[in-house]
Amino acid sequence: xxxxxxxxxxxxxxxxxxxxxxxxxxxxxxxxxxxxxxxxxxxxxxxxxxxxxxxxxxxxxxxxxxxxxxxxxxxxxxxxxxxxxxxxxxxxxxxxxxxxxxxxxxxxxxxxxxxxxxxxxxxxxxxxxxxxxxxxxxxxxxxxxxxxxxxxxxxxxxxxxxxxxxxxxxxxxxxxxxxxxxxxxxxxxxxxxxxxxxxxxxxxxxxxxxxxxxxxxxxxxxxxxxxxxxxxxxxxxxxxxxxxxxxxxxxxxxxxxxxxxxxxxxxxxxxxxxxxxxxxxxxxxxxxxxxxxxxxxxxxxxxxxxxxxxxxxxxxxxxxxxxxxxxxxxxxxxxxxxxxxxxxxxxxxxxxxxxxxxxxxxxxxxxxxxxxxxxxxxxxxxxxxxxxxxxxxxxxxxxxxxxx
Amino acid sequence: xxxxxxxxxxxxxxxxxxxxxxxxxxxxxxxxxxxxxxxxxxxxxxxxxxxxxxxxxxxxxxxxxxxxxxxxxxxxxxxxxxxxxxxxxxxxxxxxxxxxxxxxxxxxxxxxxxxxxxxxxxxxxxxxxxxxxxxxxxxxxxxxxxxxxxxxxxxxxxxxxxxxxxxxxxxxxxxxxxxxxxxxxxxxxxxxxxxxxxxxxxxxxxxxxxxxxxxxxxxxxxxxxxxxxxxxxxxxxxxxxxxxxxxxxxxxxxxxxxxxxxxxxxxxxxxxxxxxxxxxxxxxxxxxxxxxxxxxxxxxxxxxxxxxxxxxxxxxxxxxxxxxxxxxxxxxxxxxxx
Numbered sequence: 001x002x003x004x005x006x007x008x009x010x011x012x013x014x015x016x017x018x019x020x021x022x023x024x025x026x027x028x029x030x031x032x033x034x035x036x037x038x039x040x041x042x043x044x045x046x047x048x049x050x051x052x053x054x055x056x057x058x059x060x061x062x063x064x065x066x067x068x069x070x071x072x073x074x075x076x077x078x079x080x081x082x083x084x085x086x087x088x089x090x091x092x093x094x095x096x097x098x099x100x101x102x103x104x105x106x107x108x109x110x111x112x113x114x115x116x117x118x119x120x121x122x123x124x125x126x127x128x129x130x131x132x133x134x135x136x137x138x139x140x141x142x143x144x145x146x147x148x149x150x151x152x153x154x155x156x157x158x159x160x161x162x163x164x165x166x167x168x169x170x171x172x173x174x175x176x177x178x179x180x181x182x183x184x185x186x187x188x189x190x191x192x193x194x195x196x197x198x199x200x201x202x203x204x205x206x207x208x209x210x211x212x213x214x215x216x217x218x219x220x221x222x223x224x225x226x227x228x229x230x231x232x233x234x235x236x237x238x239x240x241x242x243x244x245x246x247x248x249x250x251x252x253x254x255x256x257x258x259x260x261x262x263x264x265x266x267x268x269x270x271x272x273x274x275x276x277x278x279x280x281x282x283x284x285x286x287x288x289x290x291x292x293x294x295x296x297x298x299x300x301x302x303x304x305x306x307x308x309x310x311x312x313x314x315x316x317x318x319x320x321x322x323x324x325x326x327x328x329x330x331x332x333x334x335x336x337x338x339x340x341x342x343x344x345x346x347x348x349x350x351x352x353x354x355x356x357x358x359x360x361x362x363x364x365x366x367x368x369x370x371x372x373x374x375x376x377x378x379x380x381x382x383x384x385x386x387x388x389x390x391x392x393x394x395x396x397x398x399x400x401x402x403x404x
Numbered sequence: 405x406x407x408x409x410x411x412x413x414x415x416x417x418x419x420x421x422x423x424x425x426x427x428x429x430x431x432x433x434x435x436x437x438x439x440x441x442x443x444x445x446x447x448x449x450x451x452x453x454x455x456x457x458x459x460x461x462x463x464x465x466x467x468x469x470x471x472x473x474x475x476x477x478x479x480x481x482x483x484x485x486x487x488x489x490x491x492x493x494x495x496x497x498x499x500x501x502x503x504x505x506x507x508x509x510x511x512x513x514x515x516x517x518x519x520x521x522x523x524x525x526x527x528x529x530x531x532x533x534x535x536x537x538x539x540x541x542x543x544x545x546x547x548x549x550x551x552x553x554x555x556x557x558x559x560x561x562x563x564x565x566x567x568x569x570x571x572x573x574x575x576x577x578x579x580x581x582x583x584x585x586x587x588x589x590x591x592x593x594x595x596x597x598x599x600x601x602x603x604x605x606x607x608x609x610x611x612x613x614x615x616x617x618x619x620x621x622x623x624x625x626x627x628x629x630x631x632x633x634x635x636x637x638x639x640x641x642x643x644x645x646x647x648x649x650x651x652x653x654x655x656x657x658x659x660x661x662x663x664x665x666x667x668x669x670x671x672x673x674x675x676x677x678x679x680x681x682x683x684x685x686x687x688x689x690x691x692x693x694x695x696x697x698x699x700x701x702x703x704x705x706x707x708x709x710x711x712x713x714x715x716x717x718x719x720x721x722x723x724x725x726x727x728x729x730x731x732x733x734x735x736x737x738x739x740x741x742x
Contacts, residue, residue, distance in 0.1 A: 368510075
């Protein structure tokens with residue numbers, strides 16, 4: 001008290017910015033910010049000057065010009081008469097396709113391998129160790145090329161299926177696995193096809209409802225209801241009955257061997273298969289380690305307590321361990337999903353036409369708009385990554401421990 | 405740590421700022437010519453077993469280095485893919501691009517480059533296995549086609565199939581090597597690129613006779629070296645070095661007799677002007693008068709370069725065709741040295 005009274009009230013002196021620890025941090029931050037801004041301005045001006053020296057401007061008008069090139073996998077109608085913007089969109093959808101299917105498969109591989117690596121069965125746990133270490137420690141692009149080479153070298157050519165004495169035959173007579181891709185029957189919807197789809201979607205909803213009921217019932221009473229068999233029945237029976245009742249409104253267009261390739265059906269390109277498999281196996285190996293860490297983070301006492309209550313090992317895992325482990329697993333899992341999405345830009349190694357190959361490759365090359373193309377590309381990946389993060393963070397918040 | 409990162413960024417930005425007009429001064433100061441070439445097309449530009457670059461385009465780079473730096477070995481070959489070539493040239497990583505690139509309107513104007521001439525008149529063709537039994541490209545309805553991305557051939561291919569109302573499935577590949585692998589593995593039915601490239605590819609196969617080049621040539625592909633737009637002196641040096649090689653063939657100057665012919669003025673004034681024994685054409689470009697002599701000493705005249713790398717005596721076995729001199733029914737025509 002006396003000290004405060006003794007020290008005379010003094011105003012702010014400039015020297016305090018340097019010698020007073022209350023203000024020094026502000027000074028340092030202000031200087032750092034100014035330097036950073038100066039650097040950014042210098043870099044941007046440098047870029048603008050250089051572009052000007054080359055006689056180039058920044059212009060996104062090329063997106064409206066005719067693309068003129070073809071893309072071998074398009075989820076939306078596309079022809080070489082359409083614009084570069086459309087081609088970029090086709091590429092974006094291809095990226096999203098392989099990234100989303102990759103995330104699903106990687107999660108399945110990762111959870112299976114992570115759980116099995118903790119198995120008491122020596123052989124199973126060792127095999128999973130080999131899988132995880134093998135995939136984690138070899139560059140992804142090598143896996144992509146290796147899987148692609150296997151698919152290309154080990155399978156017959158389409159023309160081996162044709163002719164009078166074909167040397168290769170189709171799987172079940174309808175699926176052709178070739179060195180260019182897998183040709184599968186394409187569905188053709190007849191009269192009442194919509195009703196069929198509606199029934200199918202309704203049964204999916206019914207399954208979800210049934211599982212929820214079963215879970216509630218178990219949480220409330222401890223009794224379990226049969227889930228797997230009932231779900232399977234709901235999945236198949238109503239759709240099958242409708243299908244027959246409507247007079248089979250769904251037929252299939254089976255691919256046929258033509259002179260060069262198969263005609264008809266749906267083609268799953270080998271480049272897609274290779275990229276998808278390699279991405280999901282590679283990321284799955286990382287997810288396996290995350291899952292293992294999450295499980296090991298749960299105290300052994302939880303397992304023992306569950307056993308003491310009479311729960312079987314599988315139920316212990318799904319009802320006690322995994323729900324708690326999820327809290328540890330989800331945050332690092334987000335970055336694995338982001339990695340997978342961004343790694344899908346390695347697609348060009350096997351000629352899969354993702355956005356990096358269409359917008360970032362051919363379009364840039366044909367139009368000479370490197371900077372604009374790369375900016376758009378970066379923007380696309382940024383938006384996709386942020387959306388994935390946001391969605392996963394929402395989920396994370398739902399399962400996080402609720403502190404009340 | 406932070407400081408070093410910042411300094412590094414500044415240094416990088418400074419480098420990017422160093423691209424400027426006087427390429428000749430840069431090359432002389434550096435002592436080597438940075439020449440952008442193919443990643444490896446036999447006969448046009450590929451390293452041999454000892455790692456020495458050799459080929460039709462490579463010889464042009466050596467001639468230019470001999471003219472500018474007096475040393476045909478003073479070339480730093482920078483392999484570029486179809487996708488990286490133009491960025492490499494625009495950024496100043498290379499001084500000149502001699503990589504069988506097609507001269508097109510938009511590349512000459514919008515991409516801000518200047519083609520300095522045509523060193524090979526080419527056209528796009530198709531390579532198919534003989535066993536496929538295809539005799540014309542118009543029979544290729546439904547075929548799978550291997551194609552290098554980022555090339556004019558990609559666009560020609562789309563146009564050709566469109567105008568003939570047939571369909572195809574493209575298999576995009578990044579380099580010529582990759583295309584060969586895919587083609588040999590049967591991942592595509594046919595491979596399409598410039599006909600000269602197809603001949604080079606076929607010659608490197610184990611059984612070249614099992615493959616045929618289809619008769620259709622579906623496009624004009626005038627291939628030539630190119631430089632950045634805006635440096636006219638460097639452009640002139642590149643253009644007239646190419647013309648010097650062509651004129652030398654026309655005038656009967658070869659790598660064998662050039663030293664002798666340049667020793668004293670000959671009867672033919674045009675030879676004298678080319679070889680610097682009369683007038684001072686070299687000085688007009690900023691070089692000395694012996695520039696063309698050195699270029700011809702290094703690689704020989706255009707005909708010699710052609711025959712040594714891709715001519716009928718080589719495994720590639722290309723005929724002169726359109727690339728014969730204008731006096732022999734071809735299109736090779738050097739502007740007058742006057």
